[in-house]
Structure formats: structure tokens, C-alpha cells
Amino acid sequence: MATIAPINLIEIIDGRFRKKARIVGSAITVEEIVNMHLRNGISIDALAEDYDLNHAQIHAALAYYYTHKEDIDAGIQQSEQLLEENAVPLTSLIEKAKGRG
Numbered sequence: 224m225a226t227i228a229p230i231n232l233i234e235i236i237d238g239r240f241r242k243k244a245r246i247v248g249s250a251i252t253v254e255e256i257v258n259m260h261l262r263n264g265i266s267i268d269a270l271a272e273d274y275d276l277n278h279a280q281i282h283a284a285l286a287y288y289y290t291h292k293e294d295i296d297a298g299i300q301q302s303e304q305l306l307e308e309n310a311v312p313l314t315s316l317i318e319k320a321k322g323r324g
Contacts, residue, residue, distance in 0.1 A: 232283035240305070241298060244287055246280045253291075254299055256284040 234247045244253040251274055259265040260281070265273075267281050288295050 230279075230283055230286075232280050233287045240301070243298070244284075244291070244295075246276060246284055249274070249276060249280070251276065251284075253284045253287050254295060254302070256281060257288050257295065257299065260285070261288075 232247055233244050233253065235242050235244055237243075238252075245251060246253075246256075256270065259270060260267065267278060270276060270281055271278060
């Protein structure tokens with residue numbers, strides 16, 4: 224009988240609005256890895272170097288994403304919607320900085 228080997232590189236934390244998966248020992252979430260690597264094309268080597276991660280951590284985040292793709296995509300969409308709803312127009316920030324707002 225085969226034994227399943229756990230890979231303990233991802234942990235689940237309580238986020239501000241919902242639970243999130245992140246790389247153990249890091250503040251980097253699976254959503255951030257997805258956004259940087261899959262959506263913006265940042266290479267795994269660059270992620271490893273820029274965020275002091277190793278390839279196993281990044282690949283674990285991607286494996287977790289593909290295993291939980293529907294939930295994580297919904298979370299990303301929810302985050303983007305919250306950002307849109309709470310966005311402040313740049314012109315109003317400029318006016319406020321100039322003392323007119």
C-alpha cells in the first residue's frame with residue numbers, strides 16, 4: 224500500500240475578508256503567486272529571487288492553486304471587485320493634494 228507524502232509548504236490563514244492560502248514562513252499568498260506568475264508573466268526564477276522563495280515553495284503554491292482553482296479564482300475576482308468599488312478617482316486625489324478637495 225502506498226503512503227501519501229504531505230508537502231507542508233502551504234498554510235491557510237484568516238484574511239481580512241476570507242481565508243487565504245499562503246506559503247509557510249512567508250507573507251506571500253497563493254493569489255499573489257497566481258497574479259504575478261500566471262497573469263503577469265513574472266518568471267519563477269524572478270519570484271524566487273525577489274521574494275526570497277525557493278522553487279518548491281512557488282510550485283507548491285501553483286499546485287495548490289490548480290487543486291483549488293475555482294475557489295481561488297472566485298477570491299481573486301472578489302478582491303478585484305472590492306478594489307473597484309472602493310477606488311478613488313485620481314483626479315480627486317490630485318485636487319485634494321492641491322488643497323482644493
